Amino acid sequence: MTTTMRKEIAEQPAAIQATLDALLPRTGEITALAEGTRHVLFIARGTSDNAAVYGRYLIETRAGRLTALGAPSVATAYRRRLDLDGVLAVGLSQSGRTEEIVDTLRWARDCGARTIAITNGGESSPLAQAADLALCTLAGEERAVPATKTYTTQLVALAVLAIGLGADVDPGELRRVPEAVAALIEDPGDIGAVVDGLAGKAGLVVSGRGLVYSTALELALKLKEACYLHAIGLSYADLLHGPIAVVDADTPAILVAAGEGPVLAGTVALARRVRDAGASVYAIGGGEELAGAATAALRGPELPEWLAPLGLIVPGQLLTEALARRLGIDPDAPRGLRKVTQTG
Structure with missing residues (x-):
């Protein structure tokens, strides 16, 4: 039986392409709205919060702007007013209907921020209506509870946001993403070997650093949601500061890395250290070097x-x-979860 989650994973190349076509021409609107702002404040929960981590690293490393992940409770529970003059507040919600995120974006605007919404809920969603500018993704309806195509299209929107904020990147490279994702869906690597290695485990660590830290957090969340595993998402820098002690023969590690960049060498070194400690290491990406240090490996994108x-x-x-x-x-309907989560 093919699950809805698996069908929606397969829909990602088309969803990414549609979102790119809709949002890339709008970078000028982002630039105009952000004029005079210095900092970026992300407002999100759950999977959207993991997407925001990608936005944070991308904007800080490529656009040179200080960013922060907001705490919605400051607005909704403590009801504190802050001076947000010079801040660009970005609210992320796949549905656009999470009340806490909508209320916090309104709070940010009332505190002096300029506001952007990133949502798959459309222009009529409460979040889009609350923002000065809405970047609506075009993932289509997502019926499986674990987010897949709504997450990747959020990342597309964040990449477009970074370009609008002056990121030192080649926007044309975004056009390569749908094909790269399609190639991974067609041939992700030895999924069976990794499933075999994890099937009898109660928990694991998922780790990456820098731009791919968001991926480690999101994968850990998915394994918690859909597989009921005690999965911990950590930066490998934090992992080395003590939690690495939990990695052993009964607690494997999944290490995530791009095929290039300043953190790849450290990820490979960590893989070797974990294997030397007697634990299994499963790699996602990182090229041949990381794959060679791992117990089994899944492919990364070109x-x-x-x-x-x-x-x-x-x-x-x-x-x-x-x-x-x-x-x-x-995996379509994990226990205790609904598609839209409301927090008190």
Whole structure:
């Protein structure tokens, strides 16, 4: 049986292409709205918060703007007013209907920020209506509870946002993403070997650094949601500061890396250290060097580091869906979860 999650994973190249076609021509609107702002504040929860981590690293490393991940509770629970003059606040919600995110974006505007919404909910969604500018993704309806195509199209919107903020990147490289994602869906690598290695485990660590840290967080979340694993998403810098002690023969690691960039060598060194400690290491991306240091490996995208997260999550999504089925879990409707989460 083909799950809805698996069907929606396969829809990602078309969803990414449609979102690119809609949003790339709008970078000028972003530039105009952001004129006079210095900082970027992301407002999100869950999968959208993981996407925001990508936006944070991309904008800081390529656009030279300080960014922060906002705490919605400051607005909705503590009801504190802050001086947000000079801030560009970006609210992310796949549905555009998460009340906490909508309320926090309105709060940011009332505190002096200029506001952008990133949502798959369309221009009529509450989040889009609350923003000065809405960047609406075109993933289409997503019926499986674990987000797949809505997440990757959020990353596209964040890449477009970074371009609008003056990122030192080649916008034309974004056009390579749909094909790169399609190639990974067609041949992600040895999914079966990784499923075999994880099927009997209660927990694992998922780690990456820099631009791909977002991928580690998102994959860990997916494995929690759909496979009920105790999955910890960590930067490998944080992992080395103590939590590496939890990695052993019963707790494997998944390491995520782009095929280039300043953190690749450290990821390879970590893979060797973990294997020397007697634990299994599963790689996603990182090229031949990381694959050679791993117990088994999944492919990464043929994309530059700044776009690698748009592809790296795809083998992780396929792994999550396959592992859930191996464990006898329906990945389309994990227990205790709904498509739109409201927080008090």
